[in-house]
Amino acid sequence: MNVAALDERIFELVSAHRSELEQLVRQAVDTELERLIEAEFARRGNGSSETVGPTTKVCRDCGRTLPASGFEKHRHVCRECRIRQNREREQRRQAEPDAELPRPRDHGD
Numbered sequence: 001m002n003v004a005a006l007d008e009r010i011f012e013l014v015s016a017h018r019s020e021l022e023q024l025v026r027q028a029v030d031t032e033l034e035r036l037i038e039a040e041f042a043r044r045g046n047g048s049s050e051t052v053g054p055t056t057k058v059c060r061d062c063g064r065t066l067p068a069s070g071f072e073k074h075r076h077v078c079r080e081c082r083i084r085q086n087r088e089r090e091q092r093r094q095a096e097p098d099a100e101l102p103r104p105r106d107h108g109d
């Protein structure tokens with residue numbers, strides 16, 4: 001199989017599964033972004049007084065007590081639940097594609 005044929009085959013496969021791949025990519029990006037954000041906040045310290053406090057928090061969603069590192073700052077839902085919520089929201093949006101589409105703005109004339 002030459003390279004052009006292989007490229008074509010890959011293109012076909014990607015096209016056939018585009019929506020699933022997009023979702024996977026989105027989830028991977030979400031997860032990685034949250035990691036980056038956490039690292040950035042950790043690097044900045046983000047206000048010395050706020051870092052003093054309990055080192056564990058209770059998730060409002062799953063109710064588990066987790067180390068503060070399992071949460072983003074000022075969040076009361078743990079990272080895992082947030083990722084799950086994002087995923088569920090994404091699935092709902094795909095189930096009703098018209099629900100949250102922004103309407104194109106009408107500028108009149």
Ligand SMILES: [Zn+2]
Pocket residue numbers: 059060061062063064077078079080081082
């Ligand atoms: Zn949770």
